[in-house]
Amino acid sequence: MLLFAATNFRAAGRRKGNNEVEFFRNTNIDFLGKKWYFLAFSLIFSVAGLISMGHRWASTGSPLPLSVDFRGGTLVYVKFTKPPNDSEIRGKLEKSGIRDAKLQRIGNVANNELLISLDIKETSEQALDAGKNKIINALEPNPDQTKKDLNNASAQTIQEFLLTQDPLRAGTDANQQYQAIAQQIVTIRDKNFGGAIGSFDQLNGVPAPAVQSLQQAFYLSDFGVRNVEIVGPQVGKQLQQQAWRAVLYSLVGMLVYLWFRFELIYGIAAVVAVFHDTLITLGAFSLTDKEISLTVIAAILTLVGYSMNDTIVVFDRIRENIKLLRRESLAEIVNKSINQTLSRTILTSGLTFLTVLSLFLFGGEVLHGFSFALVIGIIIGTYSSIAVAAPMLVAYQEWRAKKQGQTAQVATLPAAKAREKVRAR
């Protein structure tokens, strides 16, 4: 230790006047000494998540709040031109025979957006889109059977109508002219007003005769459909199975790779740490009642890879130090390795966290669950590589030493297959 301090001093001296920014210089934190705190912390969060999942399991039959991807069902994402009134909408839905629809506000309240979802019971493969059609029909005010809804009309419908009416007395290129106008109307509606306009006056820039003509055959409902997801029971089950398999296979893949690169115990420690991260992240979804969708599973698999990154960086250093510092105990080596890589660990996690946070804050509603999983997971993943994976190595060695009646003074952990070419220099 003394030797280290001396070299540090010398290095700093040589670069005098070099006021570099550095956060974690020469830290010497006894991480392993705090292992009981870590254990308590991990247990509290895992158990909280597990209790929440268990409670959910007992009450709903599924441990996690699943999105329509996995549980199947119908989901219609609607934008209204004015703030929607939940009980009024519920009334309309009930009138057309939909009893247990779930209404959920989405995104910024000022956007007037609503998710209407139906249970899988309302979604059968014989008539997959029956639920969707019922919802849309229920919302449609339809004051006049002969008129169509401009907010849910396609560009083609608008174009065809204009062609038959020919309000502009267009010549030979009527087709192109009306196609352009129809496109313009749809663009204004979808891009400028998010899918539904409130009045014909909002069609700014569209030739007045065309708008007048449209008003005769179209009315404006107070909503536009932004997104529809219908998943039949078969696909839901299929996707669920695949998601489990994907998570499992990636854990096994990592285990095998680490076994090959290091030693089995490193692989096991890393996989336990990653499993711990996955569990806590899933627990967070259960606790906050956020739905697990396909993209959330993608985020969790990314976490598996990411948390593994952090763990490997620490392990790499442990492997290197075991060879370098043969006289020290494993606990000291692990501590030293964590400290040496701490600056890097915190920095990269911080930077990745920064990008993910940007995604969480600005990425919009569709990526909300995805970025939430990453925000939670990156914090936990960084923590676990320090607080779970590395202490496990020490615990393993102590257990083995006790079994063989040795004292756990010297690092007897296999220092891994010498695959590095670095050491040559």
Place this chain on the structure above:
Amino acid sequence: MNKNLLWKTIFIVAVMLVFLYGIFGVPSSFSGQGLLASIQNRIHLGLDLRGGTHLILQVMVNDAVKADADNAIERLKSEMRTANINYSEISQPDPQNNADRISIKGVAPEQSADLRRIVQDRLPEYDLASGPENSWAVAMKPSALSELKNRAVAQAIETIRNRIDQLGVSEPVIEEHGLGEYQILVQLPGVDDLARVKEIMQSTAMLEIRQEISGPFSSEQQALQQNNGVLPPDTVLMRGKSVAGSGSDRSGDQWFILSRASAVTGRDLRDATPTRDENNRPAVRFVLSSEGGRRFGAFTGSHVGDRLAVVLDNKVQEVATIQEQIKDEGRITGQFTEQQSKDLSMILRSGALPAGIRYLEERTVGPSLGADSIRHGVMAAIIGLVAVLAFMLIYYRGSGINADLALILNLIILLGFLGFSGATLTLPGIAGVILTVGMGVDSNVLIFERIREELRNGKTPPSAVDQGFSHAWVTIVDTHVTTIVSAFILFLFGTGAVRGFAVTLTFGLLANLFTAVFVSRVIFDAHLNNHRAGEALSI
């Protein structure tokens, strides 16, 4: 600058130019608009960004198996008749789950050799096994069965593609959906009338022209009563298209007894076009192939005065008396609207589906949501990128420029790759790009931290850079491999948008190996070349 370094620099610039071409192509103009247009030209957006519909269809392959078995039963019957083999019953014991199984009962033991020979010679795709009490089980060979099912899927894809093409949908994706059994994935960017497109895809369009034996009856019971409860041999009972309110019958149902064999089927069609009948109602005119025309001519020639039934998807569309021999042309009338007659002729032209189709999944992203997603994704990407670039500059100063250059090149390669490969960019894909920024910079941090450490241990800048890179390299490979493993598994198991994420993440990280290690090193070397001994490295 030494020669080696010069070549490396030229190489890096060349790579950058190639991938810039991948992103922009040759832009028509260098204004903001022109560049944006050329990016949109090169990088394909997924359905979740551009809007569109994603459907998963189940091919009911059992239908195709059942049709094949029906055919086999007919052939067995006629062969056994010619060979004078008597049997008490021939049937499909389990048409729901094992549609290929045929059971024959009551064949005399001395004739079993003949039966065996018939199955062997005439039905090479089937196996014969003896059962108890002179019964026999005929079942399709497993290899033939799976081939039949796969062929049904391939044929369904072909037919659906024909129909979609004729609808004029741009850039559709129609392919086998690898995740399920006998499923088809259809992606339609920007469909205007989804309900109609779905109906057109789903329509089996099995056209048959059969001889009408008797009818119409108002119900199944009535039809059977007329024949003393048993259908005449080689006939089938079929429902007609209901004619609401016609006649005394309230339901408007009509039933017909038709010949089991059809004179011609949709497979004999050469063309079908919308037309109008004498009363100026929309109808469909069809033309038969020369083979079909010959058969139809022979049939109608010998059945003048009899009645013909046009059957579409097992429903009698219309019945007409044969006035004279008809060769190769016919017309289907019915209560069509103009649109229906257009659609029907299109469907008939594209051919019949070999099996029924059921929709399993439907997702539609409206264009407004897609536009929002692009806006949010790009904003998050830019904010994340700027934050990381700024942090690296502040924290590593001189070397921060190095890392930032490497990171920007990393993004250029990633986006250029998307442009070259034709891979689609989805919203999770944009998230993958953002994550690449965060994880890509990890390599630089690893290297830089190591260099700082080596400097602290008293190494000179050139040797510290050298050591920093070589030590960090091992770790970088390990971290990249683990992430790519999880991305690869994601690619295998994921669908659509999630796959887009796996692709961008994987290629982002691969590009990162080049930029963070090779490019960054070259920049350091170039810097150290002009470096005077004893001067500090800005890191």
